[in-house]
Each structure stands twice: as C-alpha cells, then as structure tokens.
Amino acid sequence: MKMRCLPAGRPRRNLWCGHPANLRLRLGAAWILALLVAGAACSRSDRPSAVDVAPARPAEIRYPLHGEIVAVNRERKTLTISHEAIPGLMPAMTMEFSVDDGDLAIAKADERIRGELVRHGDDFHLEKIWPDDRVSIASVAAAANALRQDTAMRGAAAYREVGEKIPDFALYDQDGRMVSAGRFLGRQIMLNFIYSRCPVATMCPAATLRMMAVQQEARRAGVKNLELISITLDPANDTPGALRNYAAARGIDTSNFSFLTGPEPAIRDLLAQFGVIAEFRDGLVKHTLATLLIDEQGRIIHRADGSEWLVDEFVEKMHKEGR
Numbered sequence: 001m002k003m004r005c006l007p008a009g010r011p012r013r014n015l016w017c018g019h020p021a022n023l024r025l026r027l028g029a030a031w032i033l034a035l036l037v038a039g040a041a042c043s044r045s046d047r048p049s050a051v052d053v054a055p056a057r058p059a060e061i062r063y064p065l066h067g068e069i070v071a072v073n074r075e076r077k078t079l080t081i082s083h084e085a086i087p088g089l090m091p092a093m094t095m096e097f098s099v100d101d102g103d104l105a106i107a108k109a110d111e112r113i114r115g116e117l118v119r120h121g122d123d124f125h126l127e128k129i130w131p132d133d134r135v136s137i138a139s140v141a142a143a144a145n146a147l148r149q150d151t152a153m154r155g156a157a158a159y160r161e162v163g164e165k166i167p168d169f170a171l172y173d174q175d176g177r178m179v180s181a182g183r184f185l186g187r188q189i190m191l192n193f194i195y196s197r198c199p200v201a202t203m204c205p206a207a208t209l210r211m212m213a214v215q216q217e218a219r220r221a222g223v224k225n226l227e228l229i230s231i232t233l234d235p236a237n238d239t240p241g242a243l244r245n246y247a248a249a250r251g252i253d254t255s256n257f258s259f260l261t262g263p264e265p266a267i268r269d270l271l272a273q274f275g276v277i278a279e280f281r282d283g284l285v286k287h288t289l290a291t292l293l294i295d296e297q298g299r300i301i302h303r304a305d306g307s308e309w310l311v312d313e314f315v316e317k318m319h320k321e322g323r
Contacts, residue, residue, distance in 0.1 A: 061118075064114070066083065066112075067083030068082050076098075079104070098126070107129075131172065144170070147167055148265060159275045166274075166294055168180070176241075184294075188223070191231070193230070193289070204289075210291075228257040233267070235261050
C-alpha cells in the first residue's frame, strides 16, 4: 500500500496476476500460434516489446521504526502509528501502514512498538513488530542477563538433567505479553522448541501436532493444570505476531498453549540448558528436538528426544485429578 499522512483514504492495493515467468510463457505461446496461422517468419521487430513483459519488482529497503499505535483498523488491515523520525526516509509524523494478520490481531491502541518498515518502490508494509514499552523491555533484558550469567557459571554442566529445576526466563508470548517462568509455577508444563518456518514435516510440524494431541488427551484424562509451551528456535523471524499466525493457521487452542519468543541470547542459553542443538544454514535452522515434562515445582520429570515420542506416555506421567 502507499504510505500517506493522515487523514488517509482507502489504501491502494497492488494486483498481481500470476508469476512473470508464466506471463512470458503465455506471451510466447500466443506469438507462435500467430505465426503458424499467418505463415510468416518472425523478425526481431515482431517480438514483444518491453512493455509487454511484467516490470521487475522494486528492490526491498528496510528501515527501523519506533512509535505508538494510534488506531487499529481491522477492516483495512492497517495500523495508524505516531512514529519517531526514520533516518534516511522521513521525519516524525503519524502514518497508516499495512500489517500482517498476526500483528493486526494483537495490536492495541496506545501501545509502543518497534518494527521494520519495508519499502518496495512506493509501497510500504510494517513487519517484525515487537513491544517497545520500557517496563517489559527492562524485565526481559534483566532476565536474559541473569540467564546468561547462569549458563556461563554452569559451564559444561549447563545442560539440565531429569530431576533438575528449569531456569528462570522472561519472554514474549504470541499475544505480545511478557511471560516469566514464575507464571507457570504450580502447574505442570510440557515444553519443546520449534520454529514457524520449519519446512520438514517430520520435525517442527510433527512436534506441534503431538503437542496438540497431548492437549486434547490430557483433558480427557482429567489433567486440570497443564500448560504447553513451544519456544522458538528462530527469534529473528518469529515475532509475537508470526507466532500468533502459526497458532491460528493450525487452529490451536492457546488457552493453555503458549508460543514464546524473545532476545536471541536468551533463546540460545535456553537451548544450551535444555540440551537442544540449533544452527542456521542456508537460511533455515538445522536443529535437534527435545520435549520435556516439568512438574508443579519446576523440576524436569521426563524427557524425549526427536519428534516420534508417544502422546500416551507423557499423559500417563502427568498428575491427574484425584491422584
């Protein structure tokens, strides 16, 4: 959409009909048919001109944006933001920007955010939106620093065995709320690590399906105090809005299923302490899988590596009502 100062009219939409390569194929087929009918030879002057070929999409440019949400327009899928000056682009002003569904779903007026303004020619779109209020930033940063120190002090023993307590942490959930480990004390936890862009059906997608099955089976078995947690392996891309999209696309009940993200150093320390290996390669995350069951006191009581663990096995180890 085009970027405007307020008041803004209805945003302009770009309409794309197929891929440019498909368009060239169709144009080529049309010319061959015309030549066969006319019985004429094709010279250079007979070929399609440059105007017949779809123009190349303008190069993408990204700018950091900080500001406050003034209004949320769910019908137009836009946020009106009073933003600070964007170096190299524009001074501070109030503008309307298009956003993805996940970011739109969790946006609230008067909230401060930071994100990336993506420019394609005259079209602008706001992505990678994070909360930007001082309280949550300070709390998440303090928890990340404490976790870093804890991991460093544990050294080679950073990996937490069955019987040990989980570390403290503070991250953001799929609704943009700050969540600390303390919130889950007194409840049983199933915890794993996934990322929303994982393309391997037998890895993150399979792990998420099993977590969903546990959620349903635990309810049937009378487990009343279960929380499921999936922490992202890819915080650079898995913003709260991206995780909200991930859950919504799969019809996941998030009443007791949280998808968490946050600073990359904190995620890396949690990976070390939970014994999960992850590295970026060719734009994707190559990683191992681990699923843990944690009791009401925060102790790890069961662990399964890989994505082929049994739902019934985890549910059987949970404390159930009446036991």
